[in-house]
Amino acid sequence: MxxxxxxxxxxxxxxxxxxxxxxxxxxxxxxxxxxxxxxxxxxxxxxxxxxxxxxxxxxxxxxxxxxxxxxxxxxxRCRRVAATVNFLEHSDEHRFPPGTSVRSVKEWAVRKFKLDPKDAAEHVLQLCNSSKRPSSDTTLQELTDNRVCAVCFDLVPEKRVEG
The missing domain is CATH 3.10.20.90 (Phosphatidylinositol 3-kinase Catalytic Subunit; Chain A, domain 1)
Structure with a gap:
């Protein structure tokens, strides 16, 4: 076996x-x-x-x-994890299974906010009210405390170019 x-x-x-x-x-x-x-x-x-x-x-x-x-x-304990994504003045939420990757959440957000593929490639998900940017293969379960079945992201430019 x-x-x-x-x-x-x-x-x-x-x-x-x-x-x-x-x-x-x-x-x-x-x-x-x-x-x-x-x-x-x-x-x-x-x-x-x-x-x-x-x-x-x-x-x-x-x-x-x-x-x-x-x-x-x-x-x-989370059957679903509510992922909120903020982009510019827009915000939306979707409930995902806990094994969903950050990559999949970003793909959903890109479709939801109708981002151009070139613009999408230059953006990443960052945890709300922080500077933490989880890797794309991190699962939503890893970002919850297993009591609150929710996570919040801001869709932000990967690099800010000043000039």
Whole structure:
């Protein structure tokens, strides 16, 4: 039976835990693995694989399916994360699954605000009221505290040229 290296991300801890799961792993086996590494799963917990739109079913016998090396498994209380994006005088919000990347949020914002592709390439998402610019592969779950299922971004120029 083959195994895959997966990364477990639990409850806004900020740490990814590397684990091995068999290709035929069930929800029960995943729960056992999560308990083994200290990630709690309760009635208010949802488990997402990568950027899936829906959490895994609760059925303990359900087979996870074809996991591949590098799969991220998100354990969170947030079924959706409300991402607000501000651009110039405009603001809009969309609810994403917690495994959604910052890159995907930016792509949504570019479409929503109808930015020209050249202009879009020169802009990045920056956390509101800060100078922090998360990398494009950061997931929304990593930016929440797992109690408030929301994150705010400003779409800003990557470099400001004065002159």
């Amino acid at each position: 083959s195994t895959s290296t997966v990364f477990l991300f639990g409850h806004g801890s900020g740490d990814l835990v590397e684990a091995l799961l068999s290709s035929a792993a069930t929800i029960r086996e995943l729960h056992d693995m999560l308990a083994k590494v200290g990630i709690e799963v309760g009635d208010d917990t949802h488990i997402f694989v990568d950027d899936a739109d829906e959490p895994l079913p609760l059925n303990p016998g359900h087979v996870l399916g074809s996991l591949k090396d590098g799969t991220r498994i998100h354990v969170t």
